[in-house]
Amino acid sequence: MFPANPDCGNLFDEMDWSKTPLGAREDWSVELKTLTNVMLGSLQPMLIVWGPQQITLYNDGYAAMCGHRHPAAFGRSFRALWHDIWDAVEPIITAAYEGRGTSMDDIEFTMHRNGYPEETHFAFSYTPVRDPWGTVLGMFCACTEITAQVMVRRAERTQRERFRQVFELSPGGIAMLVGPNHVFDYANEDYYTMIGVGRDIIGKTVAEAVTEVVRQGFIDILDNVYRTGESFIARDLPIQLNRGPDGEMQRRLIDLVYQPMRQEDGAINGILVQARDVTDLRAEEASRELLSHELGHRLKNQLAMVQAIASQTLRNAPDIASARQRLSERLAVLSAAHDTILEGGRGTSTVRQLVQQMTDLHDDPAAPRFATSGPNLKIGSRPSLSLSLILHELATNAVKHGALSVPTGSVDLRWRVVLPEADRFEMIWTERGGPTVAEPLVKGSGSRLISAGLNGTSDGHVDMIYAPDGLRCIVTADLESFQKEH
């Protein structure tokens, strides 16, 4: 009776051993008798391979590893049991029979013990058993299947690898420092990108690996976190890092977090570093802020311009009805000039576009009164608003009092870059065929708006020449400032 191994104990008891190479049990050597007793009394899986035919005896624990080969394998040859992995088993059983034991912590077998290929892992020791004269009688093996433990370890490894990938893929630099001297244990790609790609830091202290941060006080901060256990969190921290292609220093802004890491007993044994290079981000924010500031500034200036136009219109108007009409015309002209700026983007308005807008409004395509000519000159956005207004006022005046007030009158409008220096813009408006011209005693709002000149230009002049045969207006300005975008 073997209560620890009822199954194999039963087989052992019922088998007719006299018909096996081992012979009748009562004739067995004392060694075999003792070992079978030990084996069938043990809860640990055990195996005995005995005699030159390598007859195999095992207990219930080992039977579990044999799968469906048990019970047929009991009392048969060892090779018959493990024929499918004999290449791996044969060398160690042979070594045991030659007197050399083998011990292995983890050996992997693919077994078919349950009818399908199965990865298994064993820790075992094959021990040769000798008679008192030293002859090897067989092999005794105490073994443990460690497949379950190996799988747990593997799952842990997979988990670790997954965590490593999380660190690797997370946006932002991550590094782990160990010990009181802050030795780099790990750093992800973003961390390297931040401090300078290709720097050799793992296994080195921060002070050795990133020497430039020492004088910037970062080691003191790390020491403090390690000593007190209090995290350090900073945003927009200026830092100098030798991160250039040739290791040259660059100034960066980073968001930085140092957090203490603790071992099982709660003592601090390292620091987790999380850092994000926010230099570009902050620069973008600053430029956005600048842009919105600039837009606000422009808007205020435009309002001031509208205010001036409105006030000039009202100041010189004969009555409210005509003031309202003139004001809305002037604002419409400004609006059209703005469209020209907005349509093509900044810096794409041309003098021709502005002249075209004026003739669209004041000329008749069926019977043209305007002759225009000039190069396709670019004009800055500030002067473009003024030039539109000047053209509009000249045309309005011509329709009311000048050449366009009679059917025979015409306007010649030409503009050019003044040669030979080519550093000045000039536009000449000449009226012909209209009523005789005399200089008005009181300047209307139109004349005053014209005399305000080209906004944004330097050395700009507007000359009104009240020649008897037709009004002339000469607008000139420094070309560079005329074309400049403000």
Place this chain on the structure above:
Amino acid sequence: MPDHPRSSPVLVVEDDGLIRMDLADLLSDMGLAVIEAGNADQALKVMDTLPAISALLTDIDMPGSMNGIELAHLTATRHPTCPLVIISGRYNPADGTLPDGAVFLSKPISEQMLKRTLTAMKLMTGDSE
């Protein structure tokens, strides 16, 4: 009885011709003598030729060798008692710090604010409001 306008003119420095013209009209309507300049460099020339100005009203952002704030500082150094009014769409500290006693007015300018400011500077009386 309103005070008589000072005999020295108010100097208006503004590169936008329309805004300058309108501001000059506004000041003239208030009974002040006005002289205009399109930028700080012109303004300095004007000041060199005049015995005195009664106040400086200047824009900030203008072409030329200096902006309006620098012009105001220079004027404060030369004429410590000259009232200074800075007029701009928005005050940006990057342009410089205003001189002591200078008044900032936002564009577009409010006629009422301008009158109040000039009254406080004793360039005109407040009863015209």
